[in-house]
Amino acid sequence: MKVIQHSAETLQTALVSSRQDLVKLYSKYTKVERQLLEEGFHPGQPGSLFQPITVHSDSDWIPAHPEEPQDFESFYRDPYRKTPSASHNTIYIQTIGSFGEAGARTDQYVEWLRDYCQAFFHGLSVKLMPAVTVAETGCSFRVNSHSYNLQILTGDLLRFLGSRKPKDAFCIVGITMIDLYPKESWNFVFGQASLSMGMGVFSFARYDDNFYSRTYAGRLKKRLLPKQGDYSVFDGYYTPPITSTLLLRSCKTMTHEIGHMFGVKHCQWLNCVMQGSNHLEESDRRPLDFCPICLRKLQVAIGFKIAERYQALLHWIEEDQSQTSRPEEASACQSVLHYQKPTEAFHTSALWLRKCLDILEKG
Numbered sequence: 611m612k613v614i615q616h617s618a619e620t621l622q623t624a625l626v627s628s629r630q631d632l633v634k635l636y637s638k639y640t641k642v643e644r645q646l647l648e649e650g651f652h653p654g655q656p657g658s659l660f661q662p663i664t665v666h667s668d669s670d671w672i673p674a675h676p677e678e679p680q681d682f683e684s685f686y687r688d689p690y691r692k693t694p695s696a697s698h699n700t701i702y703i704q705t706i707g708s709f710g711e712a713g714a715r716t717d718q719y720v721e722w723l724r725d726y727c728q729a730f731f732h733g734l735s736v737k738l739m740p741a742v743t744v745a746e747t748g749c750s751f752r753v754n755s756h757s758y759n760l761q762i763l764t765g766d767l768l769r770f771l772g773s774r775k776p777k778d779a780f781c782i783v784g785i786t787m788i789d790l791y792p793k794e795s796w797n798f799v800f801g802q803a804s805l806s807m808g809m810g811v812f813s814f815a816r817y818d819d820n821f822y823s824r825t826y827a828g829r830l831k832k833r834l835l836p837k838q839g840d841y842s843v844f845d846g847y848y849t850p851p852i853t854s855t856l857l858l859r860s861c862k863t864m865t866h867e868i869g870h871m872f873g874v875k876h877c878q879w880l881n882c883v884m885q886g887s888n889h890l891e892e893s894d895r896r897p898l899d900f901c902p903i904c905l906r907k908l909q910v911a912i913g914f915k916i917a918e919r920y921q922a923l924l925h926w927i928e929e930d931q932s933q934t935s936r937p938e939e940a941s942a943c944q945s946v947l948h949y950q951k952p953t954e955a956f957h958t959s960a961l962w963l964r965k966c967l968d969i970l971e972k973g
């Protein structure tokens with residue numbers, strides 16, 4: 611395992627920049643906001659809010675995909691980065707196919723994701739498009755010849771999203787529990803995006819704990835050669851059970867991918883949700899939130915107050931927990947198909963958010 615330890619000076623330049631106007635812009639943050647951001651200069655020390663990146667093997671993202679690191683200054687002057695405007699300030703989420711075993715479950719799961727994104731991209735509005743079935747997208751699909759699970763073609767889905775993108779969209783993201791492939795010769799892909807068009811599509815299928823096992827329930831039992839255009843194979847097709855871990859992984863993927871829509875590139879500074887990830891173990895290692903350098907990029911693009919954003923995220927984690935303390939109410943809710951949000955896997959993040967707020971609320 612290798613620790614990527616940058617010096618405090620390097621991290622300071624990456625965050626603040628040496629350009630006069632950007633230093634001035636930085637000085638507009640309040641004292642406590644700067645104190646929080648500057649916690650990132652000394653990662654990994656006892657009690658530190660931020661950690662250095664660790665590379666565990668050559669199959670990790672950084673050794674496998676050498677990229678130019680993007681500091682705040684290079685983000686700021688990138689002519690292709692995208693900033694929401696008054697007329698383009700909504701993130702749209704389009705679900706494709708079902709999530710969980712029943713319709714009500716799909717709606718509830720996607721509502722949680724929507725609410726999470728709205729807290730994460732604090733200040734923007736996040737809306738759900740009416741869910742569509744795989745058939746409604748008219749996409750091509752196949753049975754993977756090694757793993758025997760169903761897969762749908764990303765290019766077709768992007769075309770479908772493009773035709774439905776509302777006028778006020780900052781971006782539109784398609785999400786599905788069905789595995790994806792970008793072209794015949796590829797085994798699979800987690801997702802695909804077109805930054806210039808503000809569109810992306812991502813699958814959570816491989817976030818099922820069982821995906822890589824031979825007993826995976828999404829493996830078709832018999833050899834099947836489905837006819838293109840006959841979508842009946844998707845009727846009742848397996849989707850992963852909704853667990854806290856699946857929700858955590860989905861939230862990370864969505865916010866990482868939407869982060870790219872702003873022009874934020876892979877983080878090479880600190881442990882951060884914007885780190886690239888090559889495999890599930892690596893994406894599980896990523897924290898749920900941004901490091902200070904990526905946070906400044908997002909803050910400049912959206913203009914939120916840092917404390918308000920952290921409060922919204924903490925509220926999202928904790929809001930349903932307050933309901934468990936009133937069992938009579940919880941059971942009444944169940945009868946109208948209200949599912950308890952499974953936030954156990956967010957426990958560490960909640961503690962972290964509280965530590966950040968302790969600093970910010972001192973002011």
Ligand SMILES: [Zn+2]
Binds near residue numbers: 866876885887
């Ligand atoms: Zn990425």
Ligand SMILES: [Zn+2]
Binds near residue numbers: 881882883901903905
């Ligand atoms: Zn970062």
